[in-house]
Amino acid sequence: MEFFRQTWVIAAKDLRAELRTKEAVNASLAFALVILVLFSFAFDPLEEQTREMSGGLLWIVFAFAGTLVLNRSFAREVPNDCLDALIAAPISGAALFMGKALANFVLVISVELVSLPVFGIFYNVHWTTQIWSLLLVLALGTWGLTVIGTIFSALTVNIRLRELMAPLLVYPMLIPVLMSAMQLTMQLIAGKSLGGENQVWLRLMVAFDVIFTALSLVLLETVLVG
Amino acid sequence: MREKLIYGLGAIAAVLLARNLYSIFMQLPDEASQGMIYRIIFFHVPAAITAMLCASVTCITSIVYLVTKNLKYDAISVAVTEVGLAFLAANLVTGSIWGRIIWGIWWTWDARLTSALVCWLLYAGYLMLRRAIEEPTARARISAVFNIFAFVDVPIVIFSIKWWRTQHPQPVFWGGGTIDPAMRLTALLNLAALMLLAVVLSLIRLRQEEVQREIDSLRRYAHAV
Numbered sequence: 282m283e284f285f286r287q288t289w290v291i292a293a294k295d296l297r298a299e300l301r302t303k304e305a306v307n308a309s310l311a312f313a314l315v316i317l318v319l320f321s322f323a324f325d326p327l328e329e330q331t332r333e334m335s336g337g338l339l340w341i342v343f344a345f346a347g348t349l350v351l352n353r354s355f356a357r358e359v360p361n362d363c364l365d366a367l368i369a370a371p372i373s374g375a376a377l378f379m380g381k382a383l384a385n386f387v388l389v390i391s392v393e394l395v396s397l398p399v400f401g402i403f404y405n406v407h408w409t410t411q412i413w414s415l416l417l418v419l420a421l422g423t424w425g426l427t428v429i430g431t432i433f434s435a436l437t438v439n440i441r442l443r444e445l446m447a448p449l450l451v452y453p454m455l456i457p458v459l460m461s462a463m464q465l466t467m468q469l470i471a472g473k474s475l476g477g478e479n480q481v482w483l484r485l486m487v488a489f490d491v492i493f494t495a496l497s498l499v500l501l502e503t504v505l506v507g
Numbered sequence: 508m509r510e511k512l513i514y515g516l517g518a519i520a521a522v523l524l525a526r527n528l529y530s531i532f533m534q535l536p537d538e539a540s541q542g543m544i545y546r547i548i549f550f551h552v553p554a555a556i557t558a559m560l561c562a563s564v565t566c567i568t569s570i571v572y573l574v575t576k577n578l579k580y581d582a583i584s585v586a587v588t589e590v591g592l593a594f595l596a597a598n599l600v601t602g603s604i605w606g607r608i609i610w611g612i613w614w615t616w617d618a619r620l621t622s623a624l625v626c627w628l629l630y631a632g633y634l635m636l637r638r639a640i641e642e643p644t645a646r647a648r649i650s651a652v653f654n655i656f657a658f659v660d661v662p663i664v665i666f667s668i669k670w671w672r673t674q675h676p677q678p679v680f681w682g683g684g685t686i687d688p689a690m691r692l693t694a695l696l697n698l699a700a701l702m703l704l705a706v707v708l709s710l711i712r713l714r715q716e717e718v719q720r721e722i723d724s725l726r727r728y729a730h731a732v
Contacts, residue, residue: 500655
């Protein structure tokens with residue numbers, strides 16, 4: 282019970298801090314829109330082609346915009362020695378990680394939920410036909426993105442060239458979950474279901490989420506304290 | 508003692524490799540459907556197995572480092588990772604050459620090839636991460652955690668040909684395929700040769716790492732004085 286309360290305190294603190302400044306969310310949202318516009322210059326697709334590449338396009342936007350939020354997760358605790366205070370606070374590393382991850386999840390998925398309709402309008406894609414399955418894929422994929430982003434934000438918080446190293450390490454690590462999310466999103470928009478051939482992607486995504494969440498919960502304290 | 512071990516194992520690996528090369532190019536016939544390019548499999552598959560084994564070893568030594576905080580295990584992790592990365596690169600390159608002849612293309616984005624490439628990128632990232640951290644214990648700790656994360660990709664590489672319908676061929680040596688006993692023997696012996704080579708290279712690399720650490724501590728001592 283104590284764990285959930287601590288998690289909630291951390292998550293609420295992060296969300297409150299973000300809602301007061303709206304720095305990361307605004308930047309992330311603006312960046313997502315910029316990429317969506319940029320893509321329309323890069324390709325001039327027919328409707329059929331758009332549907333085929335929709336999954337890849339959307340998740341690249343989500344991954345890029347998401348890491349803007351995620352990379353700052355621990356880095357913004359460094360000024361004023363907030364990170365030391367968090368480490369010294371009587372909460373477990375697991376609760377600290379979970380709280381941060383939950384807050385990040387809320388922020389990233391809200392950016393995604395705003396950019397999804399924009400994508401539908403710009404590229405004339407009907408994404409609402411299987412909305413519940415799509416939301417499931419969105420939630421699972423975003424959780425994977427958030428977990429990796431949060432733990433790597435902690436991992437790289439004190440290293441030289443943080444802004445360069447973090448994306449270099451995060452994106453290859455994300456490939457399994459991004460690939461699954463891209464495939465499933467594409468199939469759902471094309472009108473196929475999550476069953477049959479697509480089940481292997483869904484399983485990979487769930488396994489990815491479970492394994493990395495467990496590893497992060499165990500290892501966060503090691504990362505920050507040693 | 509370790510010097511003798513390095514030379515001894517190196518000599519055995521050299522003899523084995525010479526025997527295998529003679530067997531591969533002089534004794535074994537061309538394969539029925541692929542012709543002579545099939546010979547690349549004697550390096551492609553053992554290199555992959557050696558690389559995956561290296562990854563498993565570094566995952567274990569990384570965990571042991573986090574438990575014991577003994578920098579020796581960090582040195583083993585980096586030595587074995589570097590060697591494994593070289594073997595994985597050999598695997599990717601030989602696979603690509605084979606693909607050019609048999610498929611007509613250097614590369615295709617199927618699950619096996621993609622996951623192996625991602626694996627290579629992850630362990631290359633591990634080596635780059637190490638260079639970005641100055642302080643030895645922080646470097647050891649953070650890179651050990653990263654190594655454990657990177658290892659999650661290894662089972663995906665191994666099982667990708669079971670989980671997806673891939674263009675990459677199904678296994679012929681272990682896991683259902685049939686093969687001529689003479690070819691199997693050569694493949695096994697070459698696996699042994701490449702593994703010995705990996706051990707020798709890791710030991711050499713490990714010594715470099717130890718010497719490096721000694722130089723660092725001497726330098727710190729000199730600064731302190």
